[in-house]
Amino acid sequence: MAKFIARRCILLLLTMLLVSMAVFMITEASPGNVARNILGAFVTPEQEASFLAQLGLDKPVWLRYVWWLTGSDWQAQKQIGIPLKRIVTEKGFVEWWAVKKDGTLVRWKLIGDDLMAISRKPDGTFSRAVDNDRWKTDPQGVSVFRGVDTDNHVVKWEKGKDRKVWTFIMGSGWKETSGGPVEYIPLKKGFIRGDPGISLRTGRPVAKSLFIRLRNSLVLAGTAFVIVMPLALLLGLMAGLKEGSLRDRIFSVGGMMFSVIPEFATGIFLILIMAVWLQWVPGATVFGEQAPWERPDMLILPVLTLTLIELGYVLRITRASMVEVMRSPYIRTAYLKGLPYRRIVATHAVRNALMAPITVIMLHVNWLMGGIVIVEVVFGYPGLGKYLLDSALYKDINALEAGAMILVMVAVGTQLIADIVYTFLNPRIRYG
Amino acid sequence: MTQPDSSIPADSPEIIVPDTDVIRFVRLRRLWEGLSVLFASKIAVAGLVIVLFWVGVAIFAPLLTPFSPLEQDWKHPNEGPSEEHILGTDELGRDLWSRLIYGARVVLVILPVSQNLWIPGGTAIWGVFVALTVGTTLGLISGYYGGWLDEITMRLLDAMMAIPVILLFLIIMTALGASAVNVVIAITIVGTPGIARLVRSLTLDIRTREYIRAAETRGESPWYIMFIEILPNARGPIIVDAMLRVGYAIFAMGTLGFLGLGMPPPSPDWGSMVAKGREFILQGSPWAALWPSLAIASLVVGLNLLADGLREESMRYQ
Numbered sequence: 001m002a003k004f005i006a007r008r009c010i011l012l013l014l015t016m017l018l019v020s021m022a023v024f025m026i027t028e029a030s031p032g033n034v035a036r037n038i039l040g041a042f043v044t045p046e047q048e049a050s051f052l053a054q055l056g057l058d059k060p061v062w063l064r065y066v067w068w069l070t071g072s073d074w075q076a077q078k079q080i081g082i083p084l085k086r087i088v089t090e091k092g093f094v095e096w097w098a099v100k101k102d103g104t105l106v107r108w109k110l111i112g113d114d115l116m117a118i119s120r121k122p123d124g125t126f127s128r129a130v131d132n133d134r135w136k137t138d139p140q141g142v143s144v145f146r147g148v149d150t151d152n153h154v155v156k157w158e159k160g161k162d163r164k165v166w167t168f169i170m171g172s173g174w175k176e177t178s179g180g181p182v183e184y185i186p187l188k189k190g191f192i193r194g195d196p197g198i199s200l201r202t203g204r205p206v207a208k209s210l211f212i213r214l215r216n217s218l219v220l221a222g223t224a225f226v227i228v229m230p231l232a233l234l235l236g237l238m239a240g241l242k243e244g245s246l247r248d249r250i251f252s253v254g255g256m257m258f259s260v261i262p263e264f265a266t267g268i269f270l271i272l273i274m275a276v277w278l279q280w281v282p283g284a285t286v287f288g289e290q291a292p293w294e295r296p297d298m299l300i301l302p303v304l305t306l307t308l309i310e311l312g313y314v315l316r317i318t319r320a321s322m323v324e325v326m327r328s329p330y331i332r333t334a335y336l337k338g339l340p341y342r343r344i345v346a347t348h349a350v351r352n353a354l355m356a357p358i359t360v361i362m363l364h365v366n367w368l369m370g371g372i373v374i375v376e377v378v379f380g381y382p383g384l385g386k387y388l389l390d391s392a393l394y395k396d397i398n399a400l401e402a403g404a405m406i407l408v409m410v411a412v413g414t415q416l417i418a419d420i421v422y423t424f425l426n427p428r429i430r431y432g
Numbered sequence: 433m434t435q436p437d438s439s440i441p442a443d444s445p446e447i448i449v450p451d452t453d454v455i456r457f458v459r460l461r462r463l464w465e466g467l468s469v470l471f472a473s474k475i476a477v478a479g480l481v482i483v484l485f486w487v488g489v490a491i492f493a494p495l496l497t498p499f500s501p502l503e504q505d506w507k508h509p510n511e512g513p514s515e516e517h518i519l520g521t522d523e524l525g526r527d528l529w530s531r532l533i534y535g536a537r538v539v540l541v542i543l544p545v546s547q548n549l550w551i552p553g554g555t556a557i558w559g560v561f562v563a564l565t566v567g568t569t570l571g572l573i574s575g576y577y578g579g580w581l582d583e584i585t586m587r588l589l590d591a592m593m594a595i596p597v598i599l600l601f602l603i604i605m606t607a608l609g610a611s612a613v614n615v616v617i618a619i620t621i622v623g624t625p626g627i628a629r630l631v632r633s634l635t636l637d638i639r640t641r642e643y644i645r646a647a648e649t650r651g652e653s654p655w656y657i658m659f660i661e662i663l664p665n666a667r668g669p670i671i672v673d674a675m676l677r678v679g680y681a682i683f684a685m686g687t688l689g690f691l692g693l694g695m696p697p698p699s700p701d702w703g704s705m706v707a708k709g710r711e712f713i714l715q716g717s718p719w720a721a722l723w724p725s726l727a728i729a730s731l732v733v734g735l736n737l738l739a740d741g742l743r744e745e746s747m748r749y750q
Contacts, residue, residue, distance in 0.1 A: 026604075
């Protein structure tokens with residue numbers, strides 16, 4: 001068993017690695033340009049080049065993948081020969097600093113031909129000093145310096161080559177400054193060290209918005225799950241009890257209908273009936289800064305849509321399982337033994353009939369996630385699925401990768417849980 | 433090769449070579465039996481009626497409406513059903529009935545390859561067909577040969593099946609761009625692993641039969657055995673699976689269209705019609721979102737009723 005779990009965990013990691021590579025390469029190969037998406041069509045080539053260089057997007061794709069996965073600080077550290085440190089300021093910003101031998105944190109700025117060292121004292125105040133001793137002459141006779149700039153890059157400055165820098169600030173536009181370097185390495189810790197990077201679309205760290213989105217999606221899925229499971233299992237058992245009866249027909253055909261109609265169509269029907277016609281509940285979700293549970297009325301329609309779709313599926317599985325159990329010899333034996341009908345159903349049939357649905361539901365999570373994405377788009381619900389879709393359309397690679405990794409983790413993880421649960425429910429199964 | 437022919441009476445004199453009339457008779461009778469299985473189930477008939485309705489309007493779409501699906505009427509945007517436009521108009525004043533039936537055409541009857549070129553067989557149909565071809569071949573090969581080939585193929589397909597379907601769709605469609613052919617490719621990639629698994633498991637079972645041994649002894653080539661001996665004997669489950677897959681392909685097409693990843697904009701695509709019409713629901717014109725939702729729902733339900741009814745009846749028949 002332990003060996004089996006270990007093997008599956010390795011498979012999970014392998015799948016995640018493959019998917020992340022595929023996402024990276026495909027996003028790279030697909031048409032469209034993230035710089036144009038962010039900056040708009042009216043951008044000069046210089047501005048675009050400066051912007052791409054600052055984000056490290058001018059580097060080859062394999063290098064960017066390695067940086068995304070394992071971080072870029074170790075490579076940058078080797079280049080500049082000074083250890084780097086990542087700190088979080090009191091205001092919650094992430095900053096990278098070089099650590100001098102005496103332990104003080106330092107960054108640099110190029111002003112004209114002078115290097116300005118900015119040191120951070122332990123109490124959070126700064127001191128500035130000219131630091132021109134650090135210029136080194138390279139074989140071509142140019143004075144160069146590699147250091148950390150004030151925007152979390154490791155950069156290479158060249159004396160006399162004062163480049164213009166265009167910084168794009170989300171929401172306010174361009175800021176033109178001088179003192180630009182010739183080369184940038186954007187500093188990040190990398191995905192496997194817990195830093196999914198910065199969203200190109202919003203300019204904010206992915207981790208921050210991702211967790212809010214994930215929480216919203218979990219609230220949606222969790223509420224639907226809590227409603228669906230008991231209901232679907234109960235209805236399925238009832239339908240399967242008497243195969244071919246009218247109740248069975250109505251439940252199974254009805255369940256099939258709801259489970260095969262696309263989520264967006266079900267969503268539209270529900271909006272039209274419940275929100276437009278009857279005007280009972282709002283037809284879209286607008287939360288702003290609020291959490292979903294603060295506006296439960298807006299949760300009703302998304303949850304109902306998910307419920308209808310999942311209900312049919314689980315119901316049909318349970319029904320099929322129940323039908324099979326009711327036909328089995330041991331139920332007949334129980335009848336012939338003269339046990340009361342209620343007891344046969346409650347103690348002999350139900351427990352065995354529930355085995356299949358519980359594991360199949362876990363395997364169904366893969367599909368459920370698709371449903372959640374659509375439901376989120378239909379109702380404008382700010383969840384993970386919508387985040388993923390927006391990121392994919394925008395080619396926001398960091399956000400897309402992080403979202404994709406979560407989805408793969410959930411999908412493969414639930415399959416693993418299903419397999420483990422199954423061995424407990426059905427001891428005849430052994431995994432080697 | 434399936435079962436001993438029940439149509440030839442057991443007490444008749446030994447027939448060594450059945451003449452062509454007998455063969456034709458047997459075939460006709462098989463066809464009739466197949467149809468009677470279909471008609472025995474009310475559910476299957478209901479499904480068939482719905483599906484045939486959509487196939488019919490899709491084929492005869494140009495005859496059923498005076499409007500082109502792209503024709504805009506700026507004076508009458510977002511109108512409800514009227515005598516002129518029986519289902520109303522969308523936000524650009526395009527006739528919804530015409531867009532609806534031309535949308536059915538793209539799903540069921542034609543596959544637009546480029547702006548001026550289309551080939552027969554709808555986008556969803558092609559998606560399932562290509563997935564079936566690829567999946568069946570993979571399944572047959574890995575089931576029949578076994579060994580490391582089987583191991584590698586199945587592990588790869590396992591890994592693919594572990595990826596959430598929606599993510600696969602998103603990645604594929606954003607990479608390839610929105611077009612009918614790319615929708616076919618996406619449906620193929622998503623559908624292939626499941627079909628390959630099914631065909632492989634059927635092959636593993638059939639491979640052990642005597643007639644396969646006989647064919648091997650005759651010295652038939654592996655390809656002959658796979659496609660002439662094994663495949664026809666595995667057809668039953670594959671056909672039912674394929675029918676469900678057509679339903680799912682239409683579902684997927686609609687979903688892609690709804691997410692803006694299906695057909696490129698002006699073309700009449702049910703999913704994107706819903707996506708666009710959704711914006712006008714709360715402004716009081718629900719028609720543009722309602723009709724295509726109803727259309728896709730009815731078509732998918734029809735296909736599933738048909739597949740379900742068939743499966744149930746054929747099980748009883750056996």
